[in-house]
Amino acid sequence: MELSVRFFALYRERAGCSVASVAVPEGATVAELVASVRALYPRLAPPDVQIVVAVNEEYADPETSLHANDEICLIPPVSGGD
């Protein structure tokens, strides 16, 4: 299935686009999707950095299964600040 993936902030700049279409097998997990995205955009983040993913506006575990029409976003580290 083709999933639409949105990028924000640093990931958007590194990917060079706001949204990408990524092909994964039916029932693929978040971890598998991230691997595919990394293959397409190798400069997104170093290999040791875990990329956080939101599915349907909620933070998702790497094991979460994905479905067609899921709203998928890659979430860079949130600002913090004090």
Added chain:
Amino acid sequence: MELSVRFFALYRERAGCSVASVAVPEGATVAELVASVRALYPRLAPPDVQIVVAVNEEYADPETSLHANDEICLIPPVSGGD
């Protein structure tokens, strides 16, 4: 010496006036002044309640000696509240 004593809030209402002239011996202490004020205004506060006194805009100990022209105020318990 004659000292001018100001009353606020509950003390003002119980004394029935904002300011009173109280005669005490030269060099009298705050405690002695309070005793004289209590004698003049017995309804001010029950005997077991310690009356707080400010001298020249600062909280004063009972042993503090008083001088003519000191600014003396009787301070009821401060509002608190949460």
Added chain:
Amino acid sequence: MVIAMSEMIVITCEELCPDQFTNLVRRDTNGAVVTFLGTTRDTFEGRRVIRLEYEAYEEMAYRKLEEIRQQLKAEFGVEDVAIGHRIGVVDIGEISLVVAVASPHRSEAFNACHEAVNRLKHSVPIWKKEFYEGGEHWVACEDHMFQERTESSPEPLAAPADND
């Protein structure tokens, strides 16, 4: 009539405007401003309150507020503190107290602002009289300090723990 003596400490009979105090402490070097408003609640210890009236020993209240302001700047390292206290009649929902604290970082601003209000309630000679249905009552003064009750002393609807 504004009784204020310094720009950063205001004691006034007029309505307090929170923005005035917030803006007094804002600086480009700060990332955080915490502003506290004390407002008149419609109930107090189970009684329905109609209005409050504040009375101050103004000269000393001003000195004590300035003292608290300087203490907090020294102890918490906050950039600045502005305090406004209203006196006279304060109707339900209106603001009696504004404390604004600015700091580069937020923790200090929150802690210093909270501590400012605590200290203020303990050491500044300002008294609050509550007018409720059927009577009136100097807050703190008549709560547990005086066994002797006046004619108008309150009979609470509920029995709060710290009353009597």
Added chain:
Amino acid sequence: MVIAMSEMIVITCEELCPDQFTNLVRRDTNGAVVTFLGTTRDTFEGRRVIRLEYEAYEEMAYRKLEEIRQQLKAEFGVEDVAIGHRIGVVDIGEISLVVAVASPHRSEAFNACHEAVNRLKHSVPIWKKEFYEGGEHWVACEDHMFQERTESSPEPLAAPADND
């Protein structure tokens, strides 16, 4: 353009007005309102900042802010919470965040407001890009998460402890 979806949660490109949020939570049953402002500081980790730019995943940010609002009402028993976050360019000294919390008593209002800001900074998908003299920098993203440095990666004037 206001992107807001609920009266109590606002995400907007326009200037934030603190009074708007403070007034949203004020009730006659409350004695305390604590309002936090996050403002753009002119320095960050030793660098002179020119401006900030915020980017949000708006739909999710709104949900997360509403979630925090409901959590705080339940956990701290506060009356209400209103949150405003500005996105886009925020110049030095301008307000990027407003959190207003009202409560019958002050301790809960202070604690809930402080906690609101802490949670917000950890879980709400809003990112801050700092434009400083000689470069730009996504805050948090590039601080210690990425060994790989971009061309424009910052060289701090001072060496702050948590940078690399």
